[in-house]
Amino acid sequence: MENRAFEDSEKSPQTENGSSRKRHSTESTDSPDTNSDVTVRVEKVRMKKTVGLISGTSLIVGTIIGSGIFISPKSVLDRTGSVGLSLVVWVASGFLALLGSLSYAELGTVIRKSGGEYSYIKEALGDIPAFLFAWTSVIVVRTSSMGIICLTFGEYMATFFPYCGSPVIPIKLVAALAIVSLGVINSYSTTLAGRTQVLFTFVKLIALIIIVIGGIVKLIQGNTLQFENSFEGTTTSPSSIALAFYNALWAYDGWNNLNYVTEELKDPAKNLPRANVLGVLLTTVIYLLVNISYLTVMTSAELLNSQAVAVTWGDRVLGAAAVLMPLSVLFSTFGAANGTLFGGGRVVYVAAREGHLPEMLSYVHCKYYTPFPSIIFTIVISLIMIIPGDIASLVDFFSFSAWLFYGVTVTCLLIFRFTKKDVERPIKVPIVIPILFLLIAAYLVIGPIIENPQIELLYAFLFIVGGLIFYFPFVYFKLKIKGFEWLTTSVQLLTEVVPSPYEPDN
Incomplete structure (x- = not known):
């Protein structure tokens, strides 16, 4: 759809002295006017490259470390049946995230577009798989992730106030307020969103270091009972182990977040692989030590019965x-939700730019240089996701969908090894890494279905395939909805957004 409301605004009006007045501080090109001697300056609105190594690593660590480490230890321990296997699952999940981050680092340097999995799937497998990913990510994966994180934010906020029973409505209201606040931050400034991420990452690392130090002190004092016969009671069910991985890997989710903002990354050939590896390694070490610390203060039964593991730990250790x-926890979850929205909004933006979502969602604010419509769309869907409020169901639904597409994406890396042999690769991982990752991802998707089919997983699969109902009429056959062009123009006028076509780096 052509840009109507702002097509005339691309040309800067002339001042009285004949010079061209620049409306936006963006890149521009000069072209002569064939009817006069006046030079017309055409403005190109693009998002800026504001993400460096530190902010990129903060985006990964800050997105990974959110609600997961405060809610998942309980579920992982419950589904593994023993302390020993639960710790193995936490370390193995970090190793799997590292394999994925290395594979994504190569993908991001071969296809240097924002949008993460969407861009790689579209390039390797075509429009339909890419659309199904965008459909699932926009409606389920990213938005349910936002919902889970912000509901956890609300639950911990509720601990400051005395309530009778379970304060469901106040928790959801707080979660909604957090989502809207993050929408304002990300819509106003990409730089502000990045600085917010760095600040909240620093604060949450301080908190986790306090937990780690407390655990070390307890170990020195001899609180090692939970680590004796630590594998006693271990489950032998492949389905239970896979679901335990789902919960641990949920806590690691975000290791791929930097690939969503490749076009805004400074020197992606160097900073993308470095930030990916640093972020995952740092998080894995912290997660292992934090889980050990929890178990030096609580027994397995006490941890399973705790409504807020970190709060219980604090009550017993910090007085x-x-x-x-x-x-x-509030700082941690808010920062993680910020990183999730930062990356998730870019999936919407890129998919709309490629014609797989309404074009208006690919527009950029002409003053703030943020993907304003895509961010607003993401927070609206996220607000809808908090209505059910069942975190456990959301995690299972999220994990199945996410790992299905993680496996598909790493398959694209194997395809590129044959179809893009001559493309420069600043990082080229050993072929065994993506193959191993793909096999594990296949187990995580297929394992629970074979042994213990759950209706939620069937719903997830049907939802993914159901995207074809929208693909064929609106994308393939380009069916136009009456009045939609008027809506697009109205949105442009109301929100001051303009198209932002993709331009590769020089």
Whole structure:
């Protein structure tokens, strides 16, 4: 659809002295006017390259470390049946995330577009698989992730106030307020969103370091009972182990977040692989030590019965300073939700730019240089996702869909090894890494279905395939909805957004 409301605004009006007045501080090209001697300056609105190594690593660590480390230890321990296997699952999940981050680092340097999996799937497999990913990511994966994180934010906020029973409505209201606040930050400034990510990452690392130090002190004091006969009671069910991985890997989700903003990354050939590896390694070490710390303070039964693991730990270790724990969780979840929205909004933006979503969602604000419509769309869907409020169901639904497409994406890397042999690869991982990752991803998707089919997984599969109902009429046959062009023009006028076509780096 052509840009109507702002097509005339691309040309800067002339001042009285005949010079060209520049409306936007963006890249521009000069072209002569064939009817006069006046030079017309055409403005190109593009998002800026504002993400460096530190902010990129913060985006990964800050997105990974969110609600997962505060809610998943309980589910992982419950589904593995033993302390020993639960710790193995946490380390193995970090190793799997590292394999994925290395594979994505190569993908991001071969296809240097934002949008992560969407861009790689479209290039390797074509429009239909790419559309199904965008459909699932936009409606389920990213938005359910936002919902889970912000519901956890609301649950920990509720610990500051005395309530009778379970305060479901206040928790959802707080979660909604957090989502809207993040929408404002990300819509106003990409730089502000990046600085917010760095700040909240720093704060959450401080909190987790406090937990780690407390655990080390308890170990020195001899609190090692939970690590004796640590594999006693271990489950032998492949389905239970796969579901345990789902919960641990949910806590690691975000290791691929930097690939969503490749076009905004400074020197992606160097910073993308470095930030990916640094972020995952740092998180894996912290997660292992934090889980050990939890188990030096609580027994397995106490951990399973705790409504807020970090709060229980703080009450027993920090005493009067225990209020720091729920505060730290609030900072952690808010920062993780910020990183999720930052990356998720780019999936919408790129898919719309490629014609797989309404074109208006690919527009960029002409003053703030942010993908304003795509961010607003993402937070609206996220607000809908918090209505059910069942975190456990959301995690299973999210994990199945996410790992299905993670496996498909790494398959694209194997395809590129044959179809893009001559493309420069600043990083080229050994072929065994993507193959191993693909096999594990296949187990995580197929294992639970074979042994213990769940209706939620069937719903997830049907939802993914159901995207074809929208693909064929609106994308393939380009069916136009009456009045939609008027809506697009109205949105442009109301929100001051303009098209932002893709331009490869020089």
